[in-house]
Amino acid sequence: TLGKRVQRRPDIGVVIDPAALTARERDIADRVVQGYTNREIAAELYISPKTVEKHLARVFTKLGTSSRSGVAAAMNRDRATSE
Numbered sequence: 069t070l071g072k073r074v075q076r077r078p079d080i081g082v083v084i085d086p087a088a089l090t091a092r093e094r095d096i097a098d099r100v101v102q103g104y105t106n107r108e109i110a111a112e113l114y115i116s117p118k119t120v121e122k123h124l125a126r127v128f129t130k131l132g133t134s135s136r137s138g139v140a141a142a143m144n145r146d147r148a149t150s151e
Contacts, residue, residue, distance in 0.1 A: 086146040088130050096123045097131075101140045 089097060092113075099109045106124070110117040128134055129141040 086131065086143055089127060093123050093127050093130070096120060097127050097143050098134050098137050100124070100127075105131045 084114045088096070095113060096109055099112065104112070106117045112121045113120075124139075127139055130145070131139055133139055135144060
């Protein structure tokens, strides 16, 4: 329907790798894991909430998720495997 957002599902064979994140995307993903809101992230990093949204959209794509909890799970898995 017109005006409705469509959720894009990652391809089945997509490799989900937090190492593919840029430094800024990792900063934002780390704060998502800590439970920060977009406004809180923006204030702490001195960027606009809209910029946080753009970075977060790229993080979702690179991690193959569409939710903040999915970002947290991927980041926590990455930390567990690198320890």
